[in-house]
Amino acid sequence: MDQLIPLLAAWRVMRLGTREVVDALVLPEFRAGAGALNDRLAAWPGSWYWADPDKTRLVLVRALPGSPRPRWLLHATLFALAVLFALGAGAALAGVWFPPDAPGFRGLFRGIGQFFVGLVQGEWRPLLAGWTFAAPLLAILLVHESGHYFAARRYTIDVSPPYFLPIPPTISPIGTLGAFIRLRSPVLDRRQLLDVGAAGPLAGFVVTLGVLVWGYLTSHATASMPAGLGAGSATSWISFAGEPIGLGDSVLTHLLRRWTFGDAAAVHLSLPAFAGWVGAFITGLNLLPLSQLDGGHILYGLLGRRQRPVAIAAVLGLLALAQLSPNWYVWVAMTFIIGGGRWSHPSVMVPERHVPPSRRWVGLASVVVFILTFVPIPFAV
Numbered sequence: 571m572d573q574l575i576p577l578l579a580a581w582r583v584m585r586l587g588t589r590e591v592v593d594a595l596v597l598p599e600f601r602a603g604a605g606a607l608n609d610r611l612a613a614w615p616g617s618w619y620w621a622d623p624d625k626t627r628l629v630l631v632r633a634l635p636g637s638p639r640p641r642w643l644l645h646a647t648l649f650a651l652a653v654l655f656a657l658g659a660g661a662a663l664a665g666v667w668f669p670p671d672a673p674g675f676r677g678l679f680r681g682i683g684q685f686f687v688g689l690v691q692g693e694w695r696p697l698l699a700g701w702t703f704a705a706p707l708l709a710i711l712l713v714h715e716s717g718h719y720f721a722a723r724r725y726t727i728d729v730s731p732p733y734f735l736p737i738p739p740t741i742s743p744i745g746t747l748g749a750f751i752r753l754r755s756p757v758l759d760r761r762q763l764l765d766v767g768a769a770g771p772l773a774g775f776v777v778t779l780g781v782l783v784w785g786y787l788t789s790h791a792t793a794s795m796p797a798g799l800g801a802g803s804a805t806s807w808i809s810f811a812g813e814p815i816g817l818g819d820s821v822l823t824h825l826l827r828r829w830t831f832g833d834a835a836a837v838h839l840s841l842p843a844f845a846g847w848v849g850a851f852i853t854g855l856n857l858l859p860l861s862q863l864d865g866g867h868i869l870y871g872l873l874g875r876r877q878r879p880v881a882i883a884a885v886l887g888l889l890a891l892a893q894l895s896p897n898w899y900v901w902v903a904m905t906f907i908i909g910g911g912r913w914s915h916p917s918v919m920v921p922e923r924h925v926p927p928s929r930r931w932v933g934l935a936s937v938v939v940f941i942l943t944f945v946p947i948p949f950a951v
Contacts, residue, residue: 573610574630586919587729587755588637592630593621595918597886601626617726621759623926638754640731645897651736652746656708660700660841662811665694668809669740675727682738703841704745706781710849714774715749725762727835728755743810744848755805759920761929764871768932771853775939778849779822785843786826791834799950806837807950808844816950818895820850822942842853854944855901857936859884861909865940870915871925872933878914885913895947 574594575581582761600607601624611618616632661667671682688694715732722729723872735747757763795807796814805827806817817839819827831837839847857865859880870877892898906913925933 573613574607577607577610577639578628578824584758584919585634586644586758587724588634589755590632590634591758592628593758593770594630600858617724618621618724619761621761621923621926623928632749633726633728633760637728642731645731645733646703648734648736649732651691652734653704654689654697654745655736655739655742656704656745657697657700659698659743659745659810660703662700662739663703663743663808663841663844665809666699667693667813682740683935685738685740705847706777706784707746707845707848709747710774710777710781711746711846711852713777714853715751715771717769717773718751718766718772721766722753724752725758725766727753727757727762727766729753740870743808743815748852753763757918759918759923760871760874760924761925763918764925764929764933767871768865768936771857771864771939772932772935774849775853775943778846778853781842781849782823782826782846784943785840785846786830786837788840789830789837789843790840791831792836792838796949806839806847808839808845808881813950817844817847818945819946820854820943820945820951822850823847823945848945851945851948854940857940858901858905860905860913861915863905863908865936866909866915868936870918872930873926874921875917880916881913891946895949897948 574592577597577600579595581592584591584593596607611630614630614632615628618628618630621627621629631809658667658669670680670688711734712732719729719731730752730818732749732751734749737745737747739745757766789806793806794815796809799807799814799816805819806823807814808817809815827834827837856863857868859865859869861879861881865879866877869880873880888898888902892902897942911915
């Protein structure tokens with residue numbers, strides 16, 4: 571820092587957790603990285619970026635001693651369980667393994683215990699049939715969270731590796747509730763928030779698109795939806811442990827279904843197709859412009875406090891959709907809890923600083939991905 575002071579007209583130093591941030595105004599003769607400034611920035615032990623289009627405001631971030639070490643054993647254990655449970659879910663989707671039949675609340679725990687006992691007794695081999703579901707789904711989730719992780723590291727934000735949320739296949743046909751990372755130091759401005767929030771869904775969408783193309787090419791058309799699902803809004807279906815489940819379309823899955831099967835009445839999704847459907851569904855959920863979801867981060871980055879009326883409009887829209895698909899009541903309540911009792915986004919440290927025009931394409935790309943992946947009525951009723 572001492573080497574930079576002669577090049578600055580004014581500056582302030584902030585400590586944000588385990589990070590030190592210098593918010594500086596550069597002297598006119600050194601603006602836009604002229605002269606000695608480039609050499610001194612190259613030696614800065616952290617990250618830096620220009621905070622305005624005219625390259626007069628400079629932000630520098632560096633780590634301070636005392637950052638917590640990642641708990642790699644915990645992360646690895648959660649990921650291993652997610653792999654195991656996703657394989658079990660995939661095997662149940664393939665019809666080669668059936669979850670233990672243990673009804674009732676106590677039966678849930680009994681079924682989980684029987685699942686692990688079966689593994690110890692050598693019943694893990696059928697689970698391998700689920701790899702074409704487990705591998706692409708976990709790849710989507712891992713790339714999504716890695717996008718957040720590396721974008722945060724780009725700004726020297728103190729961030730944890732991904733935490734996976736495994737859920738036994740005796741409870742869920744997916745085997746995981748997704749994954750998340752923890753930001754352990756505050757976000758400085760809306761540019762950081764926008765880039766970190768958008769990096770996950772944009773990176774995950776690329777993988778999701780590839781998985782969906784693979785999946786629809788390996789799916790097959792059926793004359794109608796299975797008996798018991800009704801007409802509803804479902805156009806595709808899967809079978810989990812012998813029970814059919816109807817799935818609704820997003821714009822993306824609708825286009826892919828029409829591309830591969832034309833006017834087919836229904837499509838039985840292959841395992842990778844369902845993995846891609848889940849990946850797209852999770853992406854659309856995360857991009858809702860609410861509270862601490864990725865969409866809330868992105869829209870607050872773009873609009874600042876003007877995100878609030880958009881969030882309220884989104885809640886009203888979800889409540890309207892809940893009349894057709896009651897699961898949206900659950901999601902509205904969850905986002906309210908995740909947001910600490912609010913649907914609008916909390917402020918960053920420097921909310922008045924606008925996002926540079928060069929970064930706005932990131933937000934616009936995220937809006938396009940949301941439009942493509944959002945499923946208004948996810949499941950047949």
